[in-house]
Amino acid sequence: MSQTLAQKILQRHTDEEIVSDGQIVNCRPDMVLAHDITGPLAIKAFKAMGATKVFDKDKIALVMDHFTPQKDIASANQVIISRVFAQEQQITHYYEGGDAGVEHTLLPEQGIVAPGDLVIGADSHTCTYGGIGAFATGMGSTDIAAGMALGENWFKVPATIRVNFEGQADKNLRAKDLILMLIGKIGVDGALYRALEFGGSVIDNLDVEGRLTMANMAIEAGGKAGLFACDDKTIAYCHAHNRPDINTKFAADPGCAYEQEITIDITGQGPVVACPHIPSNVKSVADLGDVPIQQVVIGSCTNGRFSDMKDAASILRGRKVKKGVRCIILPSTPTVWKQCLKEGLMEIFTDAGCIVGPCTCGPCLGGYMGILGDGERAVSTTNRNFRGRMGSLESEVYLANPLTAAASAVAGRIIGPDAL
Amino acid sequence: MLYKGTVHKVGDHIDTDAIIPAVYLVTGDPKILGAKCMAGLDPDWVKQVKPGDILVAGRNFGCGSSREHAPIAILGAGIPVVVGHSFARIVYRNASNTGLMLFELGDAVNDIQDGDTLEINTETGTITDVTSGKSWSCPPIPASMAAIVSKGGLVNYVKARLGAN
Numbered sequence: 001m002s003q004t005l006a007q008k009i010l011q012r013h014t015d016e017e018i019v020s021d022g023q024i025v026n027c028r029p030d031m032v033l034a035h036d037i038t039g040p041l042a043i044k045a046f047k048a049m050g051a052t053k054v055f056d057k058d059k060i061a062l063v064m065d066h067f068t069p070q071k072d073i074a075s076a077n078q079v080i081i082s083r084v085f086a087q088e089q090q091i092t093h094y095y096e097g098g099d100a101g102v103e104h105t106l107l108p109e110q111g112i113v114a115p116g117d118l119v120i121g122a123d124s125h126t127c128t129y130g131g132i133g134a135f136a137t138g139m140g141s142t143d144i145a146a147g148m149a150l151g152e153n154w155f156k157v158p159a160t161i162r163v164n165f166e167g168q169a170d171k172n173l174r175a176k177d178l179i180l181m182l183i184g185k186i187g188v189d190g191a192l193y194r195a196l197e198f199g200g201s202v203i204d205n206l207d208v209e210g211r212l213t214m215a216n217m218a219i220e221a222g223g224k225a226g227l228f229a230c231d232d233k234t235i236a237y238c239h240a241h242n243r244p245d246i247n248t249k250f251a252a253d254p255g256c257a258y259e260q261e262i263t264i265d266i267t268g269q270g271p272v273v274a275c276p277h278i279p280s281n282v283k284s285v286a287d288l289g290d291v292p293i294q295q296v297v298i299g300s301c302t303n304g305r306f307s308d309m310k311d312a313a314s315i316l317r318g319r320k321v322k323k324g325v326r327c328i329i330l331p332s333t334p335t336v337w338k339q340c341l342k343e344g345l346m347e348i349f350t351d352a353g354c355i356v357g358p359c360t361c362g363p364c365l366g367g368y369m370g371i372l373g374d375g376e377r378a379v380s381t382t383n384r385n386f387r388g389r390m391g392s393l394e395s396e397v398y399l400a401n402p403l404t405a406a407a408s409a410v411a412g413r414i415i416g417p418d419a420l
Numbered sequence: 421m422l423y424k425g426t427v428h429k430v431g432d433h434i435d436t437d438a439i440i441p442a443v444y445l446v447t448g449d450p451k452i453l454g455a456k457c458m459a460g461l462d463p464d465w466v467k468q469v470k471p472g473d474i475l476v477a478g479r480n481f482g483c484g485s486s487r488e489h490a491p492i493a494i495l496g497a498g499i500p501v502v503v504g505h506s507f508a509r510i511v512y513r514n515a516s517n518t519g520l521m522l523f524e525l526g527d528a529v530n531d532i533q534d535g536d537t538l539e540i541n542t543e544t545g546t547i548t549d550v551t552s553g554k555s556w557s558c559p560p561i562p563a564s565m566a567a568i569v570s571k572g573g574l575v576n577y578v579k580a581r582l583g584a585n
Contacts, residue, residue: 024564041448041488049578067446074446124486124510140488140514146578154564188433189480193509222480224509278433365442365485384484386435388460389442 002253004160005227006195009135013118021159021259029059031113032147033121035103036064040081041141042122046148054089055151061093061112061121062086063103066361068096071368101333101359104128104301108212109333111242115230116250120147124219125301125383131212132237133230133250135195138219158224159259161191162252164200167267172417174311175210176303176381176401177272178202179217181264184272184282192222194259197252202266203228208237209307216302217383220279271416273379274399277387285404285416295378296327296409297390298402299357300364303381304332306339308402313345315406315417316352322412327354328370334359354409366390372397379408421542423501423521424550425473429534430461432478436485436511440493453489454496471498474538476529478504482511491520501540503547505529516565517574523547524559 001019003011011018013027034042039062046054054060062082070076079096086094093112100106104125107113115133119126122144129136139153147153165178183190196218203211211228218226228234229251238246273288275281298304298312309331321327329349331337337359340346349356363370364382372378372395380390385397400408403417410420438460440453447453458465475494481504482490491514494502501521515522523540525547532538536551545558561569571577 024562037442037445038486038488044448045575048575050582051578066442072446078446122486122488124484126486138486138510140486140491140510140517142488142517142574143513146574149578149582156562156564188483189506189508192480192506219484222483222508366437367442384435384437386437386460386484389437393460393463 002256004195004256004258005197005229005252006135006158006160006225008250008252009116009118010155010157012116018157021157023157025155025157026152027118027155028152029120029147030117031059031061031119032144033061033063033103033119033123033126034141034144035062035066035123036068036075036079036082037066038122038141038144040078042144042148043081043085045142045145049145049149051149054091054148057090058092060091060148061103061107062091062095063106064096064100065103066365067367068100068360069358098334102301102304102361104216105304105332105336108132109241109335111238114238114243114246115234120144120153125216127218127223127226128212128216128301130215130218130226131228132208132234133228135225135227137224158193158195160195160197162197162199162258162261164261164263165198165202165266166200166263167202167265169202169266170270172271172403173266173269174271174401174403175206175213178266179214180272180274180279180282180399181269183217183221183274183280185264186221186262188220188278188280189222191218194223195225195227196221196223197227199229200263207307208233209305212305213302220383271401271404273404273414274385276385276396276398279385279399285414288414291414292377293379293408293413294325294376295370295372296325296405297330297363297370297378297380297382298328298405299330299332300361300382301332302383303402304330304336306336308381309336309340309345311402312406313348315403315410315420316354317348319352319410321353321409325409325412326370327409328357328363329354330357330360330362332359363390379405379414381405423474423540425538426470427474427476427532427534427536427538428469429476429532430478433480433483434461434477435483436487436490439482439490440487445487445489448489448492450492450496453493454498457493457497466497469497469499473499475499475502476532476538477502478529479506481507483508486510488514488518491515491518495520503529503532503538516569519573525556528556
């Protein structure tokens with residue numbers, strides 16, 4: 001049978017033969033993930049299951065990233081639960097404090113997830129690893145507890161929507177714009193229960209960090225996974241990130257059965273934003289009119305990688321953040337942070353009047369470290385703009401690429417980089 | 421199983437930040453989370469809810485994050501069942517794992533009004549709007565979940581498997 005990427009990767013992790021989409025199969029994951037919010041619930045369920053030992057201490061990752069550094073007593077107490085569990089179970093991949101970064105940047109960067117892997121995580125943006133050709137999907141804490149105890153879980157083989165991006169890219173168009181354009185086209189439930197598989201000449205030329213950005217937001221279209229083939233770029237990325245063992249390319253088989261194929265021509269398309277309060281409310285930046293802002297956030301599992309920091313710095317170099325705007329820059333891992341320091345980006349950011357913070361999810365989910373007040377408006381490189389997501393129910397979030405976010409910080413209103 | 425309660429309707433794409441904002445995710449306690457159920461939609465929403473009431477939702481209910489705190493908050497508010505047009509994938513699994521019953525009813529949810537009395541009989545397999553007299557068949561639970569539900573939820577299912585080993 002000609003296989004989609006989803007079918008191909010799931011097949012490698014089950015003894016049952018996959019013959020069709022919609023089939024339920026038991027699969028063995030390569031990595032089971034939870035963080036400081038979802039981990040404690042998973043640990044509670046693990047214990048309630050009567051489990052005493054995790055299935056494999058090397059195949060579990062616990063990353064304390066959402067409220068790190070611990071924002072209050074309650075969140076500190078939550079971390080204690082994960083820390084004690086990690087110590088008891090001798091979990092290899094436990095990250096806290098200065099080790100920790102935003103999990104979905106950290107795990108591929110450290111080589112903890114790899115192409116062809118099956119990853120389940122108690123975080124909806126687990127789908128990020130599809131950017132390097134892993135079948136990765138979010139589940140809840142109890143499912144993750146089952147995975148930690150048994151080393152397996154059930155999966156419904158998803159139908160696949162193939163999305164091809166073609167055409168000539170504008171110099172300010174980024175991976176974020178591509179995925180927002182797709183979500184704008186198919187809606188926040190356009191890929192519900194399905195896998196998205198990305199291809200086309202634009203994707204062939206896209207760097208791996210950009211692919212991670214796109215896969216990250218598959219869930220914003222309701223997708224179970226966002227998948228990219230493993231090509232020369234993926235192999236080179238793995239070699240540069242602790243995985244010299246990864247050398248085999250793979251892609252969907254020619255003639256495999258897609259439920260739907262979509263082609264998006266990007267020629268002539270400039271950067272876009274997702275307007276409040278839903279990620280599918282996508283408009284061209286150029287069409288927005290005058291939208292004043294009070295906060296900019298550049299970071300997160302969507303756009304907190306070094307390429308994103310470089311984009312932001314290219315705009316902020318020699319410029320100043322507009323008075324009355326707080327521009328918060330959160331490199332998403334300690335490695336990204338250090339590279340920003342080494343290459344002079346921190347000086348650019350601080351000279352521009354940005355606040356450079358720690359590696360945390362913090363403001364993305366309205367946790368802390370950049371919360372919006374009543375009537376405030378933010379441009380953010382994060383992934384969700386639901387009402388109240390970043391603070392007050394009366395606030396607004398516009399999702400954008402790092403170039404647009406940085407330019408908007410300088411202008412004090414939403415503009416594209418060319419309008420500066 | 422028989423459920424009977426007053427309907428509280430919500431719209432399409434009710435996300436997990438609406439069901440339980442992230443600021444409250446520093447606990448897993450159903451009572452504390454239940455008191456903030458739908459606080460992202462309206463901080464006072466939960467005040468109208470009585471134990472046993474039924475939530476009726478539009479498309480893609482529970483989209484967004486994987487937080488199991490969402491079904492826990494709904495259960496904690498005293499709501500045992502949600503009837504929706506459709507559900508986001510993760511919340512669908514989370515609900516059955518935590519004991520919140522979900523029924524996917526499609527366009528028929530448009531016929532159910534806020535404040536109606538809804539009756540769900542899982543044995544006869546019917547959902548009845550007592551106020552309007554309209555009635556529908558319960559959509560069946562997927563086979564993969566039925567195995568788990570028959571063991572009394574995922575925690576008990578794993579417990580049984582670990583015991584069997």
